[in-house]
Amino acid sequence: xxxxxxFAPGEDVVRRxxxxxxxxxxxxxxxxxxQLTFDGRPIRxxxxxxxxxxxxxxxxxxxxxxxxxxxxxxAFCGIGSCYDCLATVNGRPNQRxxxxxxxxxxxxxxxxxxxxxxxxx
Numbered sequence: 001x002x003x004x005x006x007f008a009p010g011e012d013v014v015r016r017x018x019x020x021x022x023x024x025x026x027x028x029x030x031x032x033x034x035q036l037t038f039d040g041r042p043i044r045x046x047x048x049x050x051x052x053x054x055x056x057x058x059x060x061x062x063x064x065x066x067x068x069x070x071x072x073x074x075a076f077c078g079i080g081s082c083y084d085c086l087a088t089v090n091g092r093p094n095q096r097x098x099x100x101x102x103x104x105x106x107x108x109x110x111x112x113x114x115x116x117x118x119x120x121x
Contacts, residue, residue, distance in 0.1 A: 001057075002059070006032050021049070021117050022034035023041060023068065025044065025063070030046045031046070031047040031048050032047075033045065033046055034046075034047075034103075034104035034105075035100075035104065035105070036051075036054060036102055036103070036105065036106040036107070036108065037106070037107050037108065038055060038058065038060055038063070038108045038109070038110075039108075039109055039110055040108065041058075043058040043060070043101075044057065044058065045104070045106070046102075048101070049102045050088065050097065050098055050100060050101060050102060051095075051097040051100045051101070051102045051108060052075040052085050052087060052097040052098040053073070053102070053109070054102040055061050055074070055097065056063075056074075056075070059091070060074075061074045062074040063085075063087045063097065063108065063110050063111065064084075064085075064087060064110060064111040064112070064115075065110075065111070065112050065113060066113070067083075067113040070112075070113070073085070075097065075098050077098070078098045079098065079099075080098055080099040083096065085098045086111055086115065087095040087109070087111050088108065088109045088110075088111045088115055089106060089107070089108050089109050090105070090106060090107055093111055093115025093116060094111070094114075094115045095116075
């Protein structure tokens with residue numbers, strides 16, 4: 001039994017693959033770049049980029065420290081499971097930078113420890 005469109009054993013895959021026209025090979029073009037800031041430093045963001053991706057593009061690999069030993073952290077899993085990418089975004093601590101879309105004018109600051117130092121004073 002064969003599935004419609006499936007390749008038969010020994011069939012030449014290249015012969016069955018349709019050639020693409022130049023119009024089909026056009027690369028995606030994002031919208032215009034915008035500015036956000038990290039610790040007062042302007043960085044560039046693109047529509048559809050996460051905050052973590054914008055930080056990486058700017059060469060920033062760490063943006064928080066751990067609570068106990070102050071070790072640097074940045075993005076690790078990239079899917080919001082590990083919480084290593086926590087940052088303070090627009091004054092809100094503990095935002096997962098790998099999941100949060102970058103928006104024009106966002107202000108990201110390095111998060112120290114649990115991010116609540118400003119609340120403790």
